[in-house]
Structures are given as structure tokens and as C-alpha cells.
Amino acid sequence: xxxxxxxxxxxxxxxxxxxxxxxxxxxxxPTVRWRMATGWPKSLDTIHGSAEELCKRVGxxxxxxxxxxxxxxxxxxxxLQVLDAVQNGTIECGHVLSANYIGKSPTYAFDxxxxxxxxxxxxxxxxxxxxxLPLIRDFYxxxxxxxxxxxxxxxxxxxxxxKEINSVQDLQGLKIRIxxxxxxxxxxxxxxxxxxxxxxxxxxxxxxxIDASEWIGPYDDAKLGLNKVAKxxxxxxxxxxxxxxxxPVSLPAWNALxxxxxxxxxxxxxxxxxxxxxxxxxxxxxxxxxxxxxGTQLRLFPRPVLDACYQASFExxxxxxxxxxxxxxxxxxxxxxxxxxNPWFRVAxxxxxxxxxxHDIPPSK
Amino acid sequence: xxxxxxxxxxxxxxxxxxxxxxxxxxxxxPTVRWRMATGWPKSLDTIHGSAEELCKRVGxxxxxxxxxxxxxxxxxxxxLQVLDAVQNGTIECGHVLSANYIGKSPTYAFDxxxxxxxxxxxxxxxxxxxxxLPLIRDFYxxxxxxxxxxxxxxxxxxxxxxKEINSVQDLQGLKIRIxxxxxxxxxxxxxxxxxxxxxxxxxxxxxxxIDASEWIGPYDDAKLGLNKVAKxxxxxxxxxxxxxxxxPVSLPAWNALxxxxxxxxxxxxxxxxxxxxxxxxxxxxxxxxxxxxxGTQLRLFPRPVLDACYQASFExxxxxxxxxxxxxxxxxxxxxxxxxxNPWFRVAxxxxxxxxxxHDIPPSK
Numbered sequence: 188x189x190x191x192x193x194x195x196x197x198x199x200x201x202x203x204x205x206x207x208x209x210x211x212x213x214x215x216x217p218t219v220r221w222r223m224a225t226g227w228p229k230s231l232d233t234i235h236g237s238a239e240e241l242c243k244r245v246g247x248x249x250x251x252x253x254x255x256x257x258x259x260x261x262x263x264x265x266x267l268q269v270l271d272a273v274q275n276g277t278i279e280c281g282h283v284l285s286a287n288y289i290g291k292s293p294t295y296a297f298d299x300x301x302x303x304x305x306x307x308x309x310x311x312x313x314x315x316x317x318x319x320l321p322l323i324r325d326f327y328x329x330x331x332x333x334x335x336x337x338x339x340x341x342x343x344x345x346x347x348x349x350k351e352i353n354s355v356q357d358l359q360g361l362k363i364r365i366x367x368x369x370x371x372x373x374x375x376x377x378x379x380x381x382x383x384x385x386x387x388x389x390x391x392x393x394x395x396x397i398d399a400s401e402w403i404g405p406y407d408d409a410k411l412g413l414n415k416v417a418k419x420x421x422x423x424x425x426x427x428x429x430x431x432x433x434x435p436v437s438l439p440a441w442n443a444l445x446x447x448x449x450x451x452x453x454x455x456x457x458x459x460x461x462x463x464x465x466x467x468x469x470x471x472x473x474x475x476x477x478x479x480x481x482g483t484q485l486r487l488f489p490r491p492v493l494d495a496c497y498q499a500s501f502e503x504x505x506x507x508x509x510x511x512x513x514x515x516x517x518x519x520x521x522x523x524x525x526x527x528x529n530p531w532f533r534v535a536x537x538x539x540x541x542x543x544x545x546h547d548i549p550p551s552k
Numbered sequence: 553x554x555x556x557x558x559x560x561x562x563x564x565x566x567x568x569x570x571x572x573x574x575x576x577x578x579x580x581x582p583t584v585r586w587r588m589a590t591g592w593p594k595s596l597d598t599i600h601g602s603a604e605e606l607c608k609r610v611g612x613x614x615x616x617x618x619x620x621x622x623x624x625x626x627x628x629x630x631x632l633q634v635l636d637a638v639q640n641g642t643i644e645c646g647h648v649l650s651a652n653y654i655g656k657s658p659t660y661a662f663d664x665x666x667x668x669x670x671x672x673x674x675x676x677x678x679x680x681x682x683x684x685l686p687l688i689r690d691f692y693x694x695x696x697x698x699x700x701x702x703x704x705x706x707x708x709x710x711x712x713x714x715k716e717i718n719s720v721q722d723l724q725g726l727k728i729r730i731x732x733x734x735x736x737x738x739x740x741x742x743x744x745x746x747x748x749x750x751x752x753x754x755x756x757x758x759x760x761x762i763d764a765s766e767w768i769g770p771y772d773d774a775k776l777g778l779n780k781v782a783k784x785x786x787x788x789x790x791x792x793x794x795x796x797x798x799x800p801v802s803l804p805a806w807n808a809l810x811x812x813x814x815x816x817x818x819x820x821x822x823x824x825x826x827x828x829x830x831x832x833x834x835x836x837x838x839x840x841x842x843x844x845x846x847g848t849q850l851r852l853f854p855r856p857v858l859d860a861c862y863q864a865s866f867e868x869x870x871x872x873x874x875x876x877x878x879x880x881x882x883x884x885x886x887x888x889x890x891x892x893x894n895p896w897f898r899v900a901x902x903x904x905x906x907x908x909x910x911h912d913i914p915p916s917k
Contacts, residue, residue: 247815248613303908306901308673308706308833311826316834341673342900404900423904450612458822461676468673469681472896485899493907501914508916519916526913531837533909534850535707535769536671539788541906542858543668544898548891549866551873551884 219448221255221440224264224272225282228385231407233470234432235259237338237463238282241434241455248451253444255280266384270295270435274330279440282337285433286367294513296368297521298323298334300429302500305525307339307464309532310429313524322517331438337456338432338463341471343424344408345488346401347392347417352488355495364388364400368503369426375499385411392416403430404467405474414478421486425496432463584813586620586805589629589637590647593750596772598835599797600624602703602828603647606799606820613816618809620645631749635660635800639695644805647702650798651732659878661733662886663688663699665794667865669886672704672829673901674893675794682889687882696803702821703797703828706836708789709773710853711766712757712782717853720860729753729765733868734791740864750776757781768795769832770839779843786851790861797828 223242227235235257242255260266269281270288286299297319300310313319314336327334346365352358359377363370370380381397391397393416400417401424402408414420434456441449479485488496504522508515588607592600600622607620625631634646635653651664662684665675678684679701692699711730717723724742728735735745746762756762758781765782766789767773779785799821806814844850853861869887873880 244815244819247812248819250812303904306905306908308829312830312833315827315830342904344900405896422899423907424900425904425907428904428908447612447615450609454609454613454819454823457826458819460826461822462680464673465677465680468677468893468897471900472892475896475899476892487899487903490907497907497911498914501916505917522913522916527837527841528833529909529913531770531840532833532905534787534840534852535709535789535836537905537909538852539668539707539790539793540671540897540902542788542790542855542862543671543793544894544902546862548887548894549863551866551887552870 218251219253219444221253221279222263223255223257223280223282223434224260224262224269224278225257226260226266226269226284226287227282228261228266229259230410231403233406233466234338234340234403234463235282237432237459237466238434240462241282241337241459244455244458245448245451248455249448253448253451257282270332273332273435273437276331276437276439278437280434280436282432282434284367284430285334285435286427289367289371292326292513293368293507293511294326294517297517298336298433299367299431300427301504301521302368302372302426303428303497304521305429305528306532307341307429307431308536309525309528310339310431311336311460312528313521314431317524317528318520319517319524322520326513326517327435328438332435333438333441335434335436335453335456336431336460337434338459340403340427340430340432341464341467342404343401343427343430344404345421345424346399347408347413348399348419348421348486349392349395349417350398351419351486352421352492354489355492358492358495361399362397364391364397364402365426367426368500369401369424372426372496372499372503375503376495388413389416401426404471405478406467406470409474409478414481414483418482418484419486420478420483421488423488425488425493425500432459583616584618584809586618586644587628588620588622588645588647588799589625589627589634589643590622591625591631591634591649591652592647593626593631594624595775596768598771598831599703599705599768599828600647602797602824602831603799605827606647606702606824609820609823610813610816613820614813618813618816622647635697638697638800638802641696641802641804643802645799645801647797647799649732649795650699650800651792654732654736657691657878658733658872658876659691659882662882663701663798664732664796665792666869666886667733667737667791668793668862670794670890670893671897672706672794672796674890674897675704675796676701676825677893678886678889679796682893683885684882684889687885691878691882692800693803697800698803698806700799700801700818700821701796701825702799703824705768705792705795705797706829706832707769708766708792708795709769710786710789711764712773712778713764713784713786713851714757714760714782715763716784716851717786717857719854720857723857723860726764727762729756729762729767730791732791733865734766734789737791737861737864737868740868741860753778754781766791769836770843771832771835774839774843779846779848783847783849784851785843785848786853788853790853790858790865797824
């Protein structure tokens, strides 16, 4: 319809009204502005970068009508108070490791991942296809929040140590910077967990105020320079075999969104489940190789140490289940999924990976 | 602005024209209709179901303006001619295992995954963050197609066998239903690969026309009833450690899309990278357990058999590189990524998974 015809049609008649009605609706589609506070410094281009990509994608998917500004930890909310800010509606959404909030409730460990629990792939299967996410959402709902899984770091490293860990006895009195359930479990075994913001780790490790520190994995650990102040780099980070990342969203803000914006937000989160992991998986290898080239000594935790930590982990889960009803509600189904999933992962994925990783790749002729 | 005011404004003046211009654009936003042909029967609710979800999501993300109808294999295009149909523009897009097209060029193996190559996570890292996808797109561009990774099945099973495979000699003359590079490599070792559509596998295996058949993994294999006609179920499917799925799109159709629709399609594909894997990872464990309960004998390929296949695989890649320039162009960077990625995956993921999978989960008290 050309403009002349449109103007003519407008002079009268209901058809013309209908013609106008559609664009009028499109025009009044609300532009929603949200703020996302992350728990990360801007320097973490992997994990904070993933939050920025998530926000950008939501904008693209809504042709700019749903605009989420992304703020690094401390810019508008202190890094460890992001969940609180979402709960009280100060901000619409956040980007956090839920396990940082086990001080509020140990149940916040589930969307990040439990020690010796599901790996990143198993975690995604449990959340989206194994009944995990509905259980977790029921829990968050009590504080007016709806959580969206939006990434995973993969299995982290066990951290940098000034001295070797050769036995369970070496954990006695070990001052290690570690949070979450990993800290609770290590305390059981005699270690002395410390809470330190990332900016303070380097100097504490250099001065010997702490003996060891876990942070993330090679790519991020190298940025803090931890390899310059501690010699031994341990694997695996058994407390974070899946470090799942969550975007908690204020439930009133969510409920007020048009359906199309909800879909855009959810899809962008799901996309980052793959993208964040891909980023880490692509960048960690070079970072690890570089650190080893500069003198870092790579170590695996001795089996007796892992055995003690493994036992202590499941004892801790039992204790938490006994005293926390929310934890218990999710722990049962979570454990059944783990028990069902492990044997299958062992058969196909693990048997092929174990073979591949224990063989050199033949040189090309 | 109310309607009376709008009508008044329309009587004259440039401001009114501008007011009309915006909704007019919204109104003329094209509704695009595409057809996606998959290479799968409808009964595969995992992989064909993922294609349907992809199409649905694109519709949701564009408020119904970009409508992709999803057709199962054979409905509008025979399952193994989907790529051809996209290349010649008969349909706008498909949903395939690219490795099914190595008859056209062995280079089509890369977006599915190479035998003893990257696992699903490594594959995503290579494609999206390791330079893989741009290389693959350069290759597809020659036939006017742009490929989108849109899922992964994970490590497949090695298939059902009527007799045990105890040595490399047992591969001699083995009539096995298998396609892709796995078939090329097994032929090198004396096996006789067969091409059969999934609907014919059961009867061929029952009658002994073939000795063995690989298909996908427990959940899908059980649907074909392969466990009823062959006793031994082998792992791992070393030829498909990553069975990556591709949505090939006709380049002229792609170039004609509005930017917003391109974003919606790409994001929906990326979402399925996680979702399809989650579906398989959640459903395979029960299916495997059920089959074992019904008498299926689970076996791992003996190490000497894997050794022979491993050597033959990399020899095959060298041969293909020597005679196919396209294959060679991608193989070099692919192999460097594999060589860089494997040591890192061994340190963290593999060391923790190996520990976890070799220990019983302590019973709750």
C-alpha cells in the first residue's frame, strides 16, 4: 500500500483502523531496561565476557527493545552481594557462582555443582533434562528469584601450593584460600580455609600468609600471576568438577516481561552454556603450557588424599541433608542422577577419552 | 499519541510522515518461510526432536515472522540427499551428520568429528573459539552453503555384534553396517563395511546378512531393537567421539535474511549445541541399564584392536591430506588444536572423571 492510498483509507472505515492498529502495537512494544551485576572483575574476559555477550545477545534478539546493561563486580554491587541485590530487587539480574552463597543456604551449591559431583555435561543434562532445574527453581522462588543456568567453567584446577601435598597429613593446618563446600570439606580434614578477594591472593601467597590458593583454571590463574609466587600447581579441582554459572533474576521483574523478551533471555543464557565452556576449553591449554614452560610444577593430588576428600565430601552432604530440609529435597534426586549417569559416562566418553589421552598423536608423514 | 491526534497530524507536515514511517517499516518486516529437511526419522525424538525445537525457537525469537517448517528424512528429501537439496537451493536448510557426505568430499568429516579426534566439548571449543568454523565455512562456501553447528550426540557406542571381537584378526571379513571415515578405516583392517538405512538394520542383523552394526547410542539403538538380534554391545564408538550435527543453509537464502532473523537462527543453533547433548546424556544411562538387564553383554574393544584402529585412522588422515587439498587445509590446524587440547583435558577433566567413575558413590546414611 503506498502512502497516498493509506492516507485515503484513513479518511474513514474500519478497515483503515485495522491497518493502523498493527503498527501501533509494534510501536508501543515496551523498551525494557535491566541491569545485570556480575560477581567478576572486568579482567576476566572469559566469565565476565560471557555475561557481556549474554546481554548483547538479548539486545540483538529483541532488536534493541530489551536492553540489559552489564556491570562488573563492585561497579554497582559488591561482588559477593549480587544475589542479595537481586533478592531485594535493587537490580533485575546477576551473574554469579551460586556456591558463593552457601553462607545463606548450602542449597545454593547445587546449581554450581557439588564436590566430586556431576561434570559440566552431566550437570547440563541434570538441569535441563533430568529434573534438576525445576527443583532448584522451587528453592530460589522462596526469595523471589528465578535462576537461569548461563555457563560453566568446566573442571577447575586444584590451585597453587607453596609446598607439595604428599599425604593427607599435609592438609593439616594448610592455610588455603578456598570458598564453597570445598572449604567446608577441607576444614574437616584439618585445613584452614581462608576467604580472600582475588585482588589479595597474590600478595598473601607471596608473603606466606597463606600456603595455597585455588582460583579458577590456567587461563584465569595466570592473569593473577599465581605461578610467580607458588611453585606447585595441583589437579584436579575436585570441589568444582562443574563450576556452573547462574543468572539469578528478580521474579517480579521476570513476571513483568513480555513473553518474547523472556524467550530471548532464556535462549541467550542457554547459548552461553556452550559458549563459556568453549572459551575456557580453547584458552586453558596454552596458558597451562606457558606456565609449565616458566617453571610451574604440575602435580596430581595423591590418591589417598583424593580418597579422604571423597569420603569427607559425601559425609558432608549427609550432614547437610540431616540439618537442612531444602538441601535434602534436592540432594536425593541429585544423587540418584549421579548414580545413574556415572556408569554410562564411564562406558563411552571415559573409555575413549582415557585411550586418546594416554596415546601420543602420530606425527604426520 | 492517541488516534485522533495521529489522524490530525497526518493531514500535513513532515513530522507526521516520520511518525508513520516507523510503524510502516515494522509492518512491512517480511515474514520468511523456510523448509528444513532433516536426515532423521521422526522416531528419533532426540536428534530429529532437536531440529524441531530449533525451528520452534526461531519462530519464538522472531514473534512468528521467521517460520521454518521441519521435515523428517524422506518427507520432502531422501535422508542422504539433504545436503544436495540445500546446495541446489531446493530447500533453504537441512539438519545432517556431515560425515554422511564424505562421498562428495572427505572434508565433510570435520564438522561431524574425526575418528579418535576431539570429543564433544573439544569440538565446540575448536569450532567456536579455535578457528575451526571459519575454515569449515570457507569449504562449504564453494557449493553456496553456510553450515551452522547445531548439536552433538556425544561419544557413540561401537555397535551390536553377533560375535565377540577378541583380536584384530576378528575384524577380518567382518560385515559391519557403518558409514563415514569409520568405514574407510575398518576396511583398511579387513572388515567389510556395509551401507544400510536404519530401517533395514534389524532384519539384516537377525538374518546374519551382516555380523555387526553401529547406529548411535543406547537410547536410539534400543528403539531399533538391535539388542534383540545381537548379544554383544561394544564401546567406545571411536569413529564418533564427537558426532556433531550441522544445519547446512543455502547461502543465497541466508544472504537474503534480515539481520535479526540471522541472529535468531544462529542463536537457536547454538542453544541446541547444549540441548541435544543434554537430551542424550540424560536418556542413554537408563537405556543402557535396561538392555543389560535384558541380557545384552557389554564389552570394551580390546586394546590391541583400538591400537590398530588408532594407527589406521591417522594413516588414513595422512592419505586424505595427500590427495585432497580441501582436507589438507583443515587437517593441519585441526591436528594442532587436538595436540594442544588433549594434554589439558587429561589434566583436569580426565583425572577427575577417571577418579569419580572408578569409585562407588558412598550410600547415604
